[in-house]
Amino acid sequence: MVATIDVLKDSGYHGLTIERVATSAGVGKTTVYRWWPTKARLVAEALSTQLEFHPVAATGDLRTDIRYLVQRAVQALHRSPLAQVLPEMAYDLDHDPEAREEILKLFGPARASNLSVLYAAVGNGSLPYDLDGALILDIISGTVLYRSLLGRDLGPHIIDQLTDLVVDFRLPRAHPRHDSS
Amino acid sequence: MVATIDVLKDSGYHGLTIERVATSAGVGKTTVYRWWPTKARLVAEALSTQLEFHPVAATGDLRTDIRYLVQRAVQALHRSPLAQVLPEMAYDLDHDPEAREEILKLFGPARASNLSVLYAAVGNGSLPYDLDGALILDIISGTVLYRSLLGRDLGPHIIDQLTDLVVDFRLPRAHPRHDSS
Amino acid sequence: MVATIDVLKDSGYHGLTIERVATSAGVGKTTVYRWWPTKARLVAEALSTQLEFHPVAATGDLRTDIRYLVQRAVQALHRSPLAQVLPEMAYDLDHDPEAREEILKLFGPARASNLSVLYAAVGNGSLPYDLDGALILDIISGTVLYRSLLGRDLGPHIIDQLTDLVVDFRLPRAHPRHDSS
Amino acid sequence: MVATIDVLKDSGYHGLTIERVATSAGVGKTTVYRWWPTKARLVAEALSTQLEFHPVAATGDLRTDIRYLVQRAVQALHRSPLAQVLPEMAYDLDHDPEAREEILKLFGPARASNLSVLYAAVGNGSLPYDLDGALILDIISGTVLYRSLLGRDLGPHIIDQLTDLVVDFRLPRAHPRHDSS
DNA sequence: CACTAAACGAGACGGTACGTCGCGTCTTTCT
DNA sequence: AGAAAGACGCGACGTACCGTCTCGTTTAGTG
Numbered sequence: 206m207v208a209t210i211d212v213l214k215d216s217g218y219h220g221l222t223i224e225r226v227a228t229s230a231g232v233g234k235t236t237v238y239r240w241w242p243t244k245a246r247l248v249a250e251a252l253s254t255q256l257e258f259h260p261v262a263a264t265g266d267l268r269t270d271i272r273y274l275v276q277r278a279v280q281a282l283h284r285s286p287l288a289q290v291l292p293e294m295a296y297d298l299d300h301d302p303e304a305r306e307e308i309l310k311l312f313g314p315a316r317a318s319n320l321s322v323l324y325a326a327v328g329n330g331s332l333p334y335d336l337d338g339a340l341i342l343d344i345i346s347g348t349v350l351y352r353s354l355l356g357r358d359l360g361p362h363i364i365d366q367l368t369d370l371v372v373d374f375r376l377p378r379a380h381p382r383h384d385s386s
Numbered sequence: 387m388v389a390t391i392d393v394l395k396d397s398g399y400h401g402l403t404i405e406r407v408a409t410s411a412g413v414g415k416t417t418v419y420r421w422w423p424t425k426a427r428l429v430a431e432a433l434s435t436q437l438e439f440h441p442v443a444a445t446g447d448l449r450t451d452i453r454y455l456v457q458r459a460v461q462a463l464h465r466s467p468l469a470q471v472l473p474e475m476a477y478d479l480d481h482d483p484e485a486r487e488e489i490l491k492l493f494g495p496a497r498a499s500n501l502s503v504l505y506a507a508v509g510n511g512s513l514p515y516d517l518d519g520a521l522i523l524d525i526i527s528g529t530v531l532y533r534s535l536l537g538r539d540l541g542p543h544i545i546d547q548l549t550d551l552v553v554d555f556r557l558p559r560a561h562p563r564h565d566s567s
Numbered sequence: 568m569v570a571t572i573d574v575l576k577d578s579g580y581h582g583l584t585i586e587r588v589a590t591s592a593g594v595g596k597t598t599v600y601r602w603w604p605t606k607a608r609l610v611a612e613a614l615s616t617q618l619e620f621h622p623v624a625a626t627g628d629l630r631t632d633i634r635y636l637v638q639r640a641v642q643a644l645h646r647s648p649l650a651q652v653l654p655e656m657a658y659d660l661d662h663d664p665e666a667r668e669e670i671l672k673l674f675g676p677a678r679a680s681n682l683s684v685l686y687a688a689v690g691n692g693s694l695p696y697d698l699d700g701a702l703i704l705d706i707i708s709g710t711v712l713y714r715s716l717l718g719r720d721l722g723p724h725i726i727d728q729l730t731d732l733v734v735d736f737r738l739p740r741a742h743p744r745h746d747s748s
Numbered sequence: 749m750v751a752t753i754d755v756l757k758d759s760g761y762h763g764l765t766i767e768r769v770a771t772s773a774g775v776g777k778t779t780v781y782r783w784w785p786t787k788a789r790l791v792a793e794a795l796s797t798q799l800e801f802h803p804v805a806a807t808g809d810l811r812t813d814i815r816y817l818v819q820r821a822v823q824a825l826h827r828s829p830l831a832q833v834l835p836e837m838a839y840d841l842d843h844d845p846e847a848r849e850e851i852l853k854l855f856g857p858a859r860a861s862n863l864s865v866l867y868a869a870v871g872n873g874s875l876p877y878d879l880d881g882a883l884i885l886d887i888i889s890g891t892v893l894y895r896s897l898l899g900r901d902l903g904p905h906i907i908d909q910l911t912d913l914v915v916d917f918r919l920p921r922a923h924p925r926h927d928s929s
Numbered sequence: 930c931a932c933t934a935a936a937c938g939a940g941a942c943g944g945t946a947c948g949t950c951g952c953g954t955c956t957t958t959c960t
Numbered sequence: 961a962g963a964a965a966g967a968c969g970c971g972a973c974g975t976a977c978c979g980t981c982t983c984g985t986t987t988a989g990t991g
Contacts, residue, residue, distance in 0.1 A: 219477055222951060233964045238953070292476035295535060296400055299473065305537065337558040340529075340547060344558070347532030348525045354476060356486060357524070366521060374555045377518040377525070405972060414943040419974070581839055586946060595969045600948070654842065657835035657897060658762055667899065699920040702891075702909060706920075709894030710887045716838060718848065719886070728883060736917045739880040739887070767977060776938045781979070 245304035
């Protein structure tokens with residue numbers, strides 16, 4: 206497991222080989238296969254031991270809380286180890302439902318926490334009563350991941366833009382906004 | 387090239403092998419390598435001969451036009467051949483800038499057309515003058531792709547939700563909205 | 568191993584391909600490479616399982632024994648499977664000392680036996696006390712191999728000529744000798 | 749042709765490629781194939797332009813002349829460029845009679861000269877009247893080539909031993925003969 | 930002098946084999 | 961009994977040359 210993480214860091218998901226993990230763990234390949242049927246499952250589980258969710262108290266101030274939420278999405282999906290690994294795993298996850306499940310579990314706590322922030326705001330009237338929180342989160346994550354995949358701009362302004370979208374229902378403005386803020 | 391498309395359809399990007407393409411084209415491996423240095427480049431170019439952009443006249447009615455734009459994004463990124471292939475290519479594209487360029491070119495015409503729709507609406511005052519059109523499009527595409535990747539719900543309501551987001555600056559509502567439309 | 572012999576018989580050393588041997592043995596190429604680093608080593612070992620030395624009792628009559636010795640050299644270096652393969656291997660053997668060692672081992676028993684015949688004759692005074700037996704054998708083998716390589720005459724008289732050379736210290740005579748014997 | 753020699757020197761017969769020769773000659777592959785149907789023919793012809801025979805006057809002293817003859821055989825078949833190339837060509841020559849012819853022509857002048865030395869000695873009674881000169885020469889060449897191929901000892905004594913064999917009809921003696929010379 | 934045709938350079942082509950890597954299974958060996 | 965070690969059949973990798981095959985482009989030689 207630790208070995209998996211090491212290899213993953215050194216070589217990425219593509220460079221990770223069952224053979225390599227086994228060797229670096231001082232273990233027979235057989236043993237690895239015994240416990241994890243696929244590379245995806247192995248990595249999924251390894252990541253799950255590695256990443257842990259640090260819950261954050263909501264401040265109650267909508268803009269602050271949303272901004273933080275967006276920030277964490279960007280971090281998680283842009284330069285984190287997870288983000289580097291996820292796209293390489295895309296295919297395997299699509300063909301290995303159990304691994305997908307495992308990976309999705311990793312997002313669970315953060316997602317729940319984020320939803321609770323949103324619905325707290327709904328509760329006090331800052332956001333519409335029939336808000337589709339899940340979609341909001343997907344919009345944020347999706348936008349960030351998409352830009353990351355395509356190698357497009359992911360500068361700091363995108364955080365403001367997405368925050369404004371949620372807090373003010375405001376469509377993103379062209380980003381020479383730092384001078385107007 | 388045609389052979390590449392065939393193999394791609396049969397076996398997906400992962401199942402596509404230079405050897406297979408060569409054989410199925412009745413061609414030596416060397417010839418394939420001579421023209422396309424990597425699998426990603428080969429597939430990118432094959433896709434580009436396959437996909438063509440059908441421009442659509444804007445109606446002038448913002449909601450209709452945006453709706454159509456969103457619809458096309460969903461089609462392009464959900465069940466199209468391209469959509470099935472893209473995630474599998476993610477890793478290679480990340481390590482093969484030329485292939486990425488080629489793939490991005492595929493999006494070019496549709497993207498330009500979509501931008502023109504948005505900025506036409508900006509022009510007649512239906513959308514804010516300082517709109518970040520590129521980000522809007524990324525939000526739409528990103529959201530759709532993200533849900534597609536995670537295997538999440540991509541029913542018809544998402545089209546309405548994203549349309550409303552752009553047209554009415556309205557955050558997505560929970561989707562029992564078909565009864566209210 | 569058996570497969571190697573088969574392929575060797577069918578196609579000679581040049582036509583023998585690791586790939587072919589592997590296929591015809593129902594085995595992965597890797598396995599072949601695991602055990603024999605080079606084609607030369609593989610063939611050398613295959614030959615060594617195939618060829619076995621049949622020792623022959625010396626009669627004590629010098630001419631008879633030498634004649635038989637020469638005869639066997641001609642057989643071994645002219646039309647035997649080994650002889651057909653050896654020249655094709657020349658280059659590889661020159662660049663693969665271990666394979667050369669292996670091949671030389673094949674000659675070992677016959678060479679030893681031949682030397683013992685010679686030195687027995689030295690012992691009873693039929694041949695000079697300070698005879699260079701090794702060179703005698705090389706002269707016989709070398710002459711035969713050389714003619715074989717150049718496609719030159721290797722008729723039966725050469726056996727007599729070489730025998731006489733050793734037994735009578737007599738230089739080879741022009742070979743219409745069958746009528747004078 | 750000059751290019752062929754260059755490549756031959758750099759890379760040996762095995763490393764010599766029609767492609768390489770063509771390139772290094774600044775010539776299309778086609779042109780090479782037009783003039784020389786096979787690698788063997790090409791090399792054979794190249795060698796024939798390179799090697800020339802320097803006739804040597806016979807001294808009339810048998811031992812001196814024979815010794816020189818043997819010496820030249822050793823030089824030609826041991827460390828000369830030809831000797832390095834010949835074994836690698838063995839297979840091709842066996843399957844390309846025209847190339848063999850060409851190569852044999854290279855030996856022609858030297859062979860003729862050597863035969864004339866022998867038969868001059870026959871003429872003045874120093875060697876038996878019915879001597880098989882061709883075989884004598886093959887014995888010398890064969891022995892040298894054989895030892896060369898097998899990587900066996902080819903020190904200076906072998907020259908004395910072979911000379912004695914011819915001049916004195918004496919079988920080779922074990923070679924601590926340098927102290928007696 | 931212009932025209933033609935052979936010979937040419939360049940290099941693409943369909944192939945075959947190379948030696949390597951990683952797969953996922955299976956067997957042997959040793960605790 | 962269970963794990964390490966690693967052999968195994970397999971299939972793809974990307975490379976090197978093979979000998980064949982167009983392509984224009986020189987270069988003579990001839991009319």
